[in-house]
Amino acid sequence: MKETKIAIDEGIGSSLWTKYEPWQLSQLQRLARFDPERLETILNTVWAMYPQLRAELTISAVEQGELAINEATRVLGLTRKDIEHRVDMFREADRA
Numbered sequence: 001m002k003e004t005k006i007a008i009d010e011g012i013g014s015s016l017w018t019k020y021e022p023w024q025l026s027q028l029q030r031l032a033r034f035d036p037e038r039l040e041t042i043l044n045t046v047w048a049m050y051p052q053l054r055a056e057l058t059i060s061a062v063e064q065g066e067l068a069i070n071e072a073t074r075v076l077g078l079t080r081k082d083i084e085h086r087v088d089m090f091r092e093a094d095r096a
Contacts (some may be wrong), residue, residue: 060088063094 018024031067032039058075061067062083067075072083 012017055086059090063087063090 028039028042031042055076058067058072062069062072069080069083069087072078073080076083078086
């Protein structure tokens with residue numbers, strides 16, 4: 001994965017833990033537009049570390065209408081019925 005020259009020159013990024021701040025998400029969205037391959041690498045690293053997160057976010061995206069069930073079946077390798085069941089479970093957990 002390539003880093004920006006600024007980050008390398010300044011020695012930035014040595015902290016082991018960074019708290020979430022809203023600007024980080026907007027900068028990741030910007031990165032997606034200008035360097036999608038780099039963001040893809042970042043996301044695949046996250047998915048490898050937290051495999052259940054990918055499934056959770058996919059089901060959440062279906063529930064919120066951001067992702068079609070057919071697309072979710074491709075992403076997760078599950079049947080339509082499995083996706084629908086998981087969306088129902090997600091909704092029940094959200095209500096609780």
